[in-house]
Amino acid sequence: MTPYELIRAKRDGGTLPLEALRGFVSAYGRGEIPDYQMAALCMAVFFRGLEPAELRTWTEAMLRSGTTLRRRNPGPRRVDKHSTGGVGDKVSICLAPLVAACGLVVPMVAGRGLGHTGGTLDKLSAIPGFRTDLSLAEAEQVLDQIGVCIIGQTDEIAPADRRLYALRDVTATVDSIPLIASSILSKKLSENLDGLVLDVKVGSGALMRGLLEAEQLGRTLVDLAWAMGCPTVAWLTAMDAPLGAAVGNASELLEAVDVLRGRGPDDVRKLTLRLGAEMLVLGRLFGSVPEAERRLAAAIADGSGLERFRAMVRAQGGDPVVLETPAALLGPLETTEVRAERAGVLAAVDTLDVGLAAVVLGAGRIRSDDTIDPGVGFTIRRRPGDRLNQGEPLVSVHHRPGQDVSEVCRRLAAAYRLADRAEPTLPLLIARQEVRAS
Numbered sequence: 001m002t003p004y005e006l007i008r009a010k011r012d013g014g015t016l017p018l019e020a021l022r023g024f025v026s027a028y029g030r031g032e033i034p035d036y037q038m039a040a041l042c043m044a045v046f047f048r049g050l051e052p053a054e055l056r057t058w059t060e061a062m063l064r065s066g067t068t069l070r071r072r073n074p075g076p077r078r079v080d081k082h083s084t085g086g087v088g089d090k091v092s093i094c095l096a097p098l099v100a101a102c103g104l105v106v107p108m109v110a111g112r113g114l115g116h117t118g119g120t121l122d123k124l125s126a127i128p129g130f131r132t133d134l135s136l137a138e139a140e141q142v143l144d145q146i147g148v149c150i151i152g153q154t155d156e157i158a159p160a161d162r163r164l165y166a167l168r169d170v171t172a173t174v175d176s177i178p179l180i181a182s183s184i185l186s187k188k189l190s191e192n193l194d195g196l197v198l199d200v201k202v203g204s205g206a207l208m209r210g211l212l213e214a215e216q217l218g219r220t221l222v223d224l225a226w227a228m229g230c231p232t233v234a235w236l237t238a239m240d241a242p243l244g245a246a247v248g249n250a251s252e253l254l255e256a257v258d259v260l261r262g263r264g265p266d267d268v269r270k271l272t273l274r275l276g277a278e279m280l281v282l283g284r285l286f287g288s289v290p291e292a293e294r295r296l297a298a299a300i301a302d303g304s305g306l307e308r309f310r311a312m313v314r315a316q317g318g319d320p321v322v323l324e325t326p327a328a329l330l331g332p333l334e335t336t337e338v339r340a341e342r343a344g345v346l347a348a349v350d351t352l353d354v355g356l357a358a359v360v361l362g363a364g365r366i367r368s369d370d371t372i373d374p375g376v377g378f379t380i381r382r383r384p385g386d387r388l389n390q391g392e393p394l395v396s397v398h399h400r401p402g403q404d405v406s407e408v409c410r411r412l413a414a415a416y417r418l419a420d421r422a423e424p425t426l427p428l429l430i431a432r433q434e435v436r437a438s
């Protein structure tokens with residue numbers, strides 16, 4: 001089958017011969033299929049979808065475009081977590097070392113922030129010297145020594161996905177459930193895992209704003225991961241308000257470290273414990289989530305989670321002493337308050353707009369080559385359901401001295417809707433998805 005025939009078959013709603021599909025995606029990974037033909041196939045997939053066998057073939061071909069992490073045999077079980085992203089989501093930073101401190105290996109491949117969503121790598125990069133670009137050989141060494149690393153996608157990890165994601169970004173084909181699922185899993189499964197926990201965000205700041213589409217994405221991911229041999233659980237969780245209080249790279253890093261110190265906002269701690277417990281159960285350290293949550297809480301209380309985080313920072317080239325002097329990490333800042341324009345109840349937050357306001361402030365990027373300022377950000381003062389008097393602070397904007405933040409403040413004020421009565425909000429933990437009984 002020629003590339004032309006393959007594109008036409010999908011365009012017309014046909015099911016593709018798996019060998020031809022594998023050949024097409026593999027050839028794209030080797031640079032032998034031009035972007036315009038891959039873009040046409042992605043658009044056909046956007047409208048027609050992929051059958052489960054097609055999706056698996058597509059994902060395997062992307063995974064095999066690169067190499068996978070080697071593992072010691074026998075060694076501790078390997079688990080990871082992936083979040084579909086949002087505003088203020090710093091969970092990976094405290095979760096990965098905490099789970100490693102409990103005895104599993106966490107080889108986390110994470111992403112940079114793009115658009116309104118923040119990225120774990122940008123938050124960690126606020127630590128001077130911290131390297132996220134470890135080669136797989138270097139990552140394996142760190143894993144052998146301390147059982148956890150957090151790195152970015154390099155040319156070794158699913159390079160076909162890297163190229164394809166950039167192509168999808170400019171051809172309006174990012175928001176396709178099969179293409180998202182294959183992109184996420186081609187990276188995550190290159191870690192050679194025994195278990196994966198997915199945090200599929202739902203709400204105004206999420207990739208999937210509606211519950212139905214988030215359920216579809218979670219189901220597609222769980223089924224695909226199991227079909228590819230990786231036991232996986234998904235949680236649909238709320239992203240209808242920023243997670244925690246800190247939004248901004250260095251401040252989110254500090255908030256995640258606070259969780260490891262036994263402090264930090266309730267929602268960040270709760271999500272960390274639940275997702276971590278799922279990882280410990282998938283890693284077969286515990287038979288139940290409550291037992292596993294108690295183990296994680298103990299690793300916070302005895303400081304072993306924090307110690308593991310410090311060890312990871314050292315192993316990846318940073319000096320954890322900077323975490324003791326937040327003001328030095330953040331740099332010189334001034335604060336401007338965004339205040340409630342009327343009295344009432346905070347009914348809803350357009351979290352996408354909060355994330356975009358952070359980009360305008362300099363904390364995020366629209367294009368992948370934009371530079372960011374790690375120190376600037378917001379402190380979220382109020383959550384949906386809170387009652388406020390006129391003039392009370394909603395959000396504190398931390399900016400560089402003299403920086404013009406009028407546009408940032410205007411956007412934030414518009415993102416917060418006050419009303420006379422509270423409106424329904426999503427629970428933090430909405431629903432759990434696991435493998436379907438056959």
Ligand code: URA
Binds near residue numbers: 165179181
């Ligand atoms: N994250 C990914 O890694 N890929 C997508 O396609 C969307 C989100």
